[in-house]
Structures are given as structure tokens and as C-alpha cells.
Amino acid sequence: MASTAGSAEELRVPPPEPHMHMLRRSPVLAALLAPLLAGPLVTAVPPAQADARCHGMDRVHVPGAQRQVAACLEDLTTAGTIASGHTVPAQWSGMQSAATRNPSGVPGIQIDGYFRDDSAFNTTHGWNHDSQFVIRLPEHWNGGLVVSGAPGNRLQYSNDVVISDWVLAKGYAFASTDKGNNGTEFYKDGRRPGDAVGEWYHRMAQLTVAAKATVARHYRERPRRTYAMGVSNGGQLVRWVLENRPWLYDGGVEAEGTYWPSDNGPNALVHLPVALRNYPEYAATGDPAAHAAMIEAGYAPGSEFLWDFNYHYIWDSTQRRYREEVDPSYDGDLEAGIPFCESGTPDCDTDYRYYTRPKSVHQAVKRNSLDGRIGKPMISVHGTLDSLLPIKIHGDAYYSEIRSRRRGHLHRYYRIEGASHLDIEYDMFPDRMRPLLPCMRTAFEALERWTAPRGGQAPPPSGTVPRQTTGDVANTCSIG
Known part of the structure; x- marks a missing residue:
């Protein structure tokens, strides 16, 4: 990857946790991959034209990164990064409806890199190295940071359309991780069964700490609010960090998160x-x-x-x-x-x-389970027609678990009638469905109001949101 800021900086970092990153078995059977979950990756990033707006390039530094490359971009959203090579469309294919409208024209700095890791599933940029991340620092910053992890077994750019574009346009800095292992053979990582998924949680928290420090150094001010946001397996990460690392965040929004119950319930x-x-x-x-x-x-x-x-x-x-x-x-x-x-x-x-x-x-499942003890405000949205992670097992059950732990005052849960797991399914059946993404964005705005520093406004009570059938269904949602 090329950079207007010079060559990548190699840093000394502590070794990874001992149970992570060891390959458990060698491949004997090629796994199948659905077209929605993979695609060709770019092997290099062309240099962007340096811009006087990026006067803070000399301060760009991601603590703990083994490699990092910064670029000054005219547009950090996918409208610009597709052309400049700073995103990979195959990574977010199928997650949004074709009718989704996204903002553009957000100048700033993008940092690509990776943390120390011994696994090499992620071939993006020809690095052949896991624990890759992307951090985006908009020129006009609102004081906030949004951190996400990849859904499914996708990679660090997979949230670019559903999260990054939208929050960047609102002025947030944005960070996303590949979760430390990915693809159809992610299970080879780790010494023990369950270690690969366990690493996902570690990488989400690791990136949050590093991104907060990066933001503070770049803008000369600590982020005033930090939110976790994710979809599917990325939603599972939001749940886990708000249960186990709540002090890192002010709140979170999760969509259709995967639920692994601690009591050995259905999964x-x-x-x-x-x-x-x-x-x-x-x-x-x-x-x-x-x-x-x-x-x-x-x-x-x-x-x-x-x-x-x-x-x-x-x-x-x-x-x-x-x-x-x-x-x-x-x-x-x-x-x-x-x-x-x-x-x-x-x-x-x-x-x-x-x-x-x-x-x-x-026991391997329980080590990565969720217990509902969230420590910061969280809003959940889940489609009633989700046929990969059925709402009864993954959304409704986690809602009940949070309340059984007496954390209901920190949670809102909206069942989105007619939505499913992938918004591409809405494009297949627009007469029967609605996309989930607009409701996730509405939930985020409700979280902003809820966590406002001076007397936040609580969101509407949890409940089922009727299917919207008129208006701009692909881009609007009311949870009121």
C-alpha cells in the first residue's frame, strides 16, 4: 500500500495472548463460500494526492500497530475510496439494498494497518496478515468515534457502506477490524476449540483503545463519546464489549447480533x-x-x-x-x-x-457466550423474518437475558417487521419485506440523544416496528 505520508512504520508491540493465533489443523477439504461472502481483493492501494487539509499527517500514529500506512484523501466515503483503492467492494457486497443512498464528500485521513498476529487469512493489500484495521479521520470532526468489527467472516472494509459512510458524514471518526481471523477457514486459528471466536472480542477492544489514542493525538483532544456499532457477528461484538469492556464506550447499536447464551440455551x-x-x-x-x-x-x-x-x-x-x-x-x-x-x-x-x-x-461455546450484563446503553434492532439468525433465538432471547440481569434500563430492542438478515433479500422480495439498515441508522440517532452529555432523551420503549410500505422504504425508518 502506498502512502503520501511515506513508508509504513514498523513498531515493537507486546506479543499476542498465548491462546491466540496458532493454526490448529492443516486443510484437507476445500470449503465452499457463498458469493455474498467473498470476492477478489485488491493487492495494492494507489497513492492519493496530498492535500493541505491533511496538515496533521505528521501526528498520525496508531499505538501498538505493527504496520500502518496513512493517506490524505479527498473523500473517505465509498464514493471516493472505490476509485482511490482504499476500500474493497467485494467485502460489503449484499449487505445493503441497491436503493440505499449514502452521503459522500468527506475529506480526511485514512490509516490502514495491522496489529501483531501469527495468522495470515487476510490477503488484502498483499499483506497476508490478520488483524488488519482501517481508521478514518474526517477533516471536520464532531468529537466522536465509532468502532466496529466485521460481520460474518468478512474483512475490515465490510462496514464501509452500512456504517462508515454514514457516520463519517455526521463527523465521527471511524475504525473497523477484521476481527483477527476471517474467511471460510477461520476455525483453523487458535490452539483450542473456540479460540478463533474469542480472538474477535480481543481485537474489537484492542482497536477501540488504539483508535481512541489515535484520535486524541490527531485532533489534540480525546473523543468526547465513543460508540460500538455492528451487524450480525459484528453485533455479537457490540454485545460482548458492552458486557465486558463497558468503560471503553458510551453506548452501542447492534443489528441482528449472534447470541451464544451462557446457560447452554438454543443457539x-x-x-x-x-x-x-x-x-x-x-x-x-x-x-x-x-x-x-x-x-x-x-x-x-x-x-x-x-x-x-x-x-x-x-x-x-x-x-x-x-x-x-x-x-x-x-x-x-x-x-x-x-x-x-x-x-x-x-x-x-x-x-x-x-x-x-x-x-x-x-465449554468451548460458553467461553465465548453472552450473559446480558451490559454496562452502557445499547439499542438492538432485529428483523422478524431473519432466517439465518432467527429472531426468537437470537434477538428475543438476548432481550430477555438482559432483563433477567436487571439491565433493562440500559437497553432498547426493536423488532423490525418484514426485515431479514441481508438487505439484498429485500431487493429480491420488495413487495413482502423492508430493509433493516435504515432502522439501524435511526437507532444510532436515538442512541446519540440518549447519551447526550446534558440530560439525555430516552428512546421509545422496546417493541415491534410495523413494516413500512410507503415512502422511501430503503432509506427511512421510524422507531417511535
Whole structure:
């Protein structure tokens, strides 16, 4: 990556936590990747024209980064970074509706780099190094910072359209991490089952600390407010840091976060095999028993028209990868199972029964679980038609857990009627759905008011937001 500020700065940093970053197994079976979750990566970043506006380039410094490269850009939003090579569109493909409108024209400084790590799944910029991050410092700063982590198994630019563009235009500095391991083989990272996911939490907190110091050095003022924001697995990170590192933030917004309950309740490894076993029969014959099994597992009545897309592109690969992360012994020497295997096939994930697995598997899940003890205000939004992380299992259950821990006064939860997991699904069925992203943005503005320094305004009570059918559905949402 080239830079108008000179070559990348190599820094001495402390070694990573001992349980992170060791490759657990060598590949023996190539994993499948849905088109939505991968794409070609750029291998270099062309230099931007230096601008007098970026007079603070000499102060750009990310504490703890092993490599960092700064560039002065005319536009930090995707309208500019696509052309300059400072984003990778494949990383955010499918997350937003084609009708989404985003702001542009935000000049400032972008810093790309990575923290020390021994794994090398992330090939962006030809670095072949994990724990990559991006930090953006707008010229006109409002005093705030928004930190995010990649959804799914995507990379550091995956939130550029859904979060970065929008918060930059509001004046926030922005930071995002690849979570330390990514892609279809993320489960190879770490010494113990569950370590790869555990690293995600560490990298989110690490980037927050470094970004706050970077912002303070650049603007000569500490950020007055810092928010966590994320989608799906990125929403899981928001939940975890507000439970375990709340002092780093003023609040957070999470959309459709993944819920791994601490009490061994239903999770993705419980409901996904049910879908894999029963959907083919339901699709072929309309079998009422197969349909009933899926509804009982948590899939929402009325979401049936989305099941075919999820079956062919998401359920199978998600089940096999996450099962391999916490339960690698299930399929013996195989790596992440057999794609789309029929029930009865030896070592088939379709027949996986989480509750019958050894105690060690449940312990691996529990190490990365959530307990609802949030320490700062958080707003959650979740689509009622979500067919990857069904709302009953991942949204409703976490809402109840927060209240059981007596933290309800710090939480608002909005069930968005007609929204699903990926807003590209809205583009497939606009007559039946609405996108989730506009509601996430509305939630963020509600969080801003809630956490205002002088007498914040509490958001409306938690509840279900009726599906919007008129107006600019792709860009507006009312949670009032």
C-alpha cells in the first residue's frame, strides 16, 4: 500500500495472548463460500494526492500497530475510496439494498494497518496478515468515534457502506477490524476449540483503545463519546464489549447480533441442523411435519419464502464452519464436514445434535457466550423474518437475558417487521419485506440523544416496528 505520508512504520508491540493465533489443523477439504461472502481483493492501494487539509499527517500514529500506512484523501466515503483503492467492494457486497443512498464528500485521513498476529487469512493489500484495521479521520470532526468489527467472516472494509459512510458524514471518526481471523477457514486459528471466536472480542477492544489514542493525538483532544456499532457477528461484538469492556464506550447499536447464551440455551448449532434436515423435504413435498419442526426450532412463520435462498447459500456453510470451530472432533479427520450431505451420511452436519455432544464442546461455546450484563446503553434492532439468525433465538432471547440481569434500563430492542438478515433479500422480495439498515441508522440517532452529555432523551420503549410500505422504504425508518 502506498502512502503520501511515506513508508509504513514498523513498531515493537507486546506479543499476542498465548491462546491466540496458532493454526490448529492443516486443510484437507476445500470449503465452499457463498458469493455474498467473498470476492477478489485488491493487492495494492494507489497513492492519493496530498492535500493541505491533511496538515496533521505528521501526528498520525496508531499505538501498538505493527504496520500502518496513512493517506490524505479527498473523500473517505465509498464514493471516493472505490476509485482511490482504499476500500474493497467485494467485502460489503449484499449487505445493503441497491436503493440505499449514502452521503459522500468527506475529506480526511485514512490509516490502514495491522496489529501483531501469527495468522495470515487476510490477503488484502498483499499483506497476508490478520488483524488488519482501517481508521478514518474526517477533516471536520464532531468529537466522536465509532468502532466496529466485521460481520460474518468478512474483512475490515465490510462496514464501509452500512456504517462508515454514514457516520463519517455526521463527523465521527471511524475504525473497523477484521476481527483477527476471517474467511471460510477461520476455525483453523487458535490452539483450542473456540479460540478463533474469542480472538474477535480481543481485537474489537484492542482497536477501540488504539483508535481512541489515535484520535486524541490527531485532533489534540480525546473523543468526547465513543460508540460500538455492528451487524450480525459484528453485533455479537457490540454485545460482548458492552458486557465486558463497558468503560471503553458510551453506548452501542447492534443489528441482528449472534447470541451464544451462557446457560447452554438454543443457539445456531441447534437450529441450523434442524433446517438442514427438514427444509429439503418441506421444499419438495410441503410436508407439514418438516415445516412444524422448523417453526419449533425458531424459524419465523411467514419467513418460508426466504428459506430456499438461505438453504442454498448460507445455512450449510455456516453450520459446518462454526461447528468445526467448537467441535472439530465431530467429523474426525474431515475439515468442516461434507457440504449438503444427506441425513444418514457418516459425520454429516445435517444430523448434528448439539445437546448430545461432549461437555468440552459446551465449554468451548460458553467461553465465548453472552450473559446480558451490559454496562452502557445499547439499542438492538432485529428483523422478524431473519432466517439465518432467527429472531426468537437470537434477538428475543438476548432481550430477555438482559432483563433477567436487571439491565433493562440500559437497553432498547426493536423488532423490525418484514426485515431479514441481508438487505439484498429485500431487493429480491420488495413487495413482502423492508430493509433493516435504515432502522439501524435511526437507532444510532436515538442512541446519540440518549447519551447526550446534558440530560439525555430516552428512546421509545422496546417493541415491534410495523413494516413500512410507503415512502422511501430503503432509506427511512421510524422507531417511535
